[in-house]
Amino acid sequence: MTFEEIHQKLLAKFPQAVQGIEETVPEKSLKIHPEHIVSVIRFMKDEMQFETLGDLCGLDYPALSASCVAYHMQSYAHKKVVRLKCYLPREGAAIESVTSLFKAANWLEREAFDMFGIRFNGHPELRRILCPEDWVGHPLRKDYQTPDYYNGMPVPLYFDNPNESTAGNAHK
Amino acid sequence: MIPSDSVVMTSVDEVLSWGRRNSLWPLTFGLACCAIEMMATGASDYDLERFGCGVFRATPRQADLMIVAGTVTLKMASRIRTLYEQMPEPKWVISMGSCSNKGGPYWHEGYHVLKGVDRVVPVDVYVPGCPPRPETLLEAVMMLQKKIRVQESSMGLLGSLRKQV
Numbered sequence: 001m002t003f004e005e006i007h008q009k010l011l012a013k014f015p016q017a018v019q020g021i022e023e024t025v026p027e028k029s030l031k032i033h034p035e036h037i038v039s040v041i042r043f044m045k046d047e048m049q050f051e052t053l054g055d056l057c058g059l060d061y062p063a064l065s066a067s068c069v070a071y072h073m074q075s076y077a078h079k080k081v082v083r084l085k086c087y088l089p090r091e092g093a094a095i096e097s098v099t100s101l102f103k104a105a106n107w108l109e110r111e112a113f114d115m116f117g118i119r120f121n122g123h124p125e126l127r128r129i130l131c132p133e134d135w136v137g138h139p140l141r142k143d144y145q146t147p148d149y150y151n152g153m154p155v156p157l158y159f160d161n162p163n164e165s166t167a168g169n170a171h172k
Numbered sequence: 173m174i175p176s177d178s179v180v181m182t183s184v185d186e187v188l189s190w191g192r193r194n195s196l197w198p199l200t201f202g203l204a205c206c207a208i209e210m211m212a213t214g215a216s217d218y219d220l221e222r223f224g225c226g227v228f229r230a231t232p233r234q235a236d237l238m239i240v241a242g243t244v245t246l247k248m249a250s251r252i253r254t255l256y257e258q259m260p261e262p263k264w265v266i267s268m269g270s271c272s273n274k275g276g277p278y279w280h281e282g283y284h285v286l287k288g289v290d291r292v293v294p295v296d297v298y299v300p301g302c303p304p305r306p307e308t309l310l311e312a313v314m315m316l317q318k319k320i321r322v323q324e325s326s327m328g329l330l331g332s333l334r335k336q337v
Contacts, residue, residue, distance in 0.1 A: 130284075131247070131284065132246070132247045139283050139284065144283070146283040147283070150246045151246070151250060153246060153249055153286060153291060153292065154287075154291065155246065155283065155286075155287070156287070157274070157275060157279050157280070157287040
């Protein structure tokens with residue numbers, strides 16, 4: 001099953017959900033409307049033998065003022081990986097959780113929430129997974145500023161002597 | 173070789189210091205890849221036990237050496253401080269590897285890494301390397317033993333019980 005066949009099959013089933021093809025490396029991606037992502041993934045899982053969610057991650061595009069969620073759907077039957085990308089508004093990004101379809105999505109969605117602040121509606125336990133519970137901000141967003149202190153501990157290397165700083169403005 | 177019927181004269185401080193530096197019990201405690209090298213140091217090839225330092229204790233209450241082996245994240249730093257405070261005096265800390273010395277490869281961009289474990293606990297010996305080879309850790313242990321010998325004999329019994337932090 002080639003990428004084009006998958007695209008056509010999904011387009012025939014969900015004409016309003018498939019927004020087009022994005023040229024990414026090493027393989028192309030399918031742009032999916034966020035509202036339909038759960039039904040698209042359910043269809044791929046149940047009808048197209050894409051039985052594994054290989055990865056789920058967040059992305060940040062400040063230039064497009066968009067956040068993005070990428071789903072890597074894997075099929076052992078077809079020996080194929082297809083990446084689905086959902087673009088969300090950057091502020092207050094929220095999308096339906098796929099934990100009802102894949103248990104693997106639980107921690108991956110928590111990671112995307114922790115790092116990018118994307119909310120997953122219907123997630124059973126949406127809290128930070130890597131950063132401490134009282135962490136402020138979402139570190140992998142491009143405009144993230146490293147804090148000066150965390151719980152009384154200085155974070156930057158040369159905080160006490162800013163003249164020696166090589167760490168850039170974010171650390172001053 | 174000392175004949176079996178002979179008498180050895182020494183001071184109480186010297187005996188205590190000898191006992192301490194030759195029975196350093198480290199805390200079982202690994203944070204990242206340096207811990208693999210620490211385990212290799214404890215295993216049969218390098219055999220940390222030759223220096224009396226191989227009894228890795230599973231609780232800080234029984235340990236007197238903390239080998240901070242690996243990247244200290246900010247999330248972990250407060251836990252390390254708690255573990256350090258749970259260890260009975262006298263106690264020593266070896267900072268193993270670049271990460272725990274000064275942040276290592278995360279010194280610049282690492283928003284989540286403590287830039288040196290000496291920001292939360294006092295460090296006696298720093299071990300450079302990424303990760304340090306077992307020989308390096310062995311040298312650090314021997315250096316610490318030398319340090320304990322000098323420190324304790326100069327501070328006296330009461331002084332050594334209250335190690336300066």
